[in-house]
Amino acid sequence: LTPEIAESLSLKGEKGVVVSGVTSGSPASEAGLQRGDLIQEIENEPVENVDDYKRIMRESASKKQILMVIRHRGHTRYVVLKKEKR
Numbered sequence: 001l002t003p004e005i006a007e008s009l010s011l012k013g014e015k016g017v018v019v020s021g022v023t024s025g026s027p028a029s030e031a032g033l034q035r036g037d038l039i040q041e042i043e044n045e046p047v048e049n050v051d052d053y054k055r056i057m058r059e060s061a062s063k064k065q066i067l068m069v070i071r072h073r074g075h076t077r078y079v080v081l082k083k084e085k086r
Contacts, residue, residue, distance in 0.1 A: 016040040041069035
């Protein structure tokens with residue numbers, strides 16, 4: 001989250017990774033994630049940048065569901081991502 005993006009989304013002082021898009025029918029879509037949401041935690045670990053996001057998601061690859069803390073329009077909420085069945 002760059003300072004410029006934070007200001008444009010009214011997230012000044014917040015840390016995390018901004019959701020740039022969500023594919024229809026994906027686990028993120030099913031969990032209710034939306035473009036512009038700010039991912040602040042995954043599995044109780046803080047997410048401050050894309051590297052944190054990638055690392056934690058990689059470490060959580062074997063889990064059936066992943067807990068996230070999301071900031072959406074000024075409100076914090078919990079989201080559970082359920083893995084796709086293959």
